[in-house]
Amino acid sequence: MPTRTRVLFHLSAASLLLGAAIGxxxxxxxxxxxxxxxxxxxxxxxxxxxxxxxxxxxxKDGESVTWVNDGTGNSVKIDATISMDSTSTQGGRTxxxxxxxxxxxxxxxxxxxNFCKEGGAWQLQKR
Numbered sequence: 306m307p308t309r310t311r312v313l314f315h316l317s318a319a320s321l322l323l324g325a326a327i328g329x330x331x332x333x334x335x336x337x338x339x340x341x342x343x344x345x346x347x348x349x350x351x352x353x354x355x356x357x358x359x360x361x362x363x364x365k366d367g368e369s370v371t372w373v374n375d376g377t378g379n380s381v382k383i384d385a386t387i388s389m390d391s392t393s394t395q396g397g398r399t400x401x402x403x404x405x406x407x408x409x410x411x412x413x414x415x416x417x418x419n420f421c422k423e424g425g426a427w428q429l430q431k432r
Contacts, residue, residue, distance in 0.1 A: 341409035352372070352377050360389060399421065
């Protein structure tokens with residue numbers, strides 16, 4: 306193959322491989338498009354955050370609350386069950402684990418966040 310043809314061939318092959326890799330990566334994340342969290346908007350996030358903070362402050366271990374996105378302006382109905390799992394205290398630090406089940410359009414999603422506070426506001430803990 307002449308040099309110019311070889312360069313064009315390699316560029317074409319690289320472009321095809323790059324396109325296939327991008328398509329494969331997008332396909333791998335396609336499962337997220339139908340999860341309840343994909344339908345949530347900022348007002349939904351703000352509303353459920355308020356419900357979680359309320360549950361952290363007011364509910365005992367073993368108790369649950371239900372949240373619904375009524376009034377957020379989202380045309381997709383989303384609801385959640387927020388269950389208080391356990392509380393631990395060490396020194397002045399209190400930590401709580403929760404189970405959150407989000408539901409929308411026939412799909413559900415389970416979340417297991419942990420929150421801690423030391424005198425101030427509850428903070429989501431990274432794992």
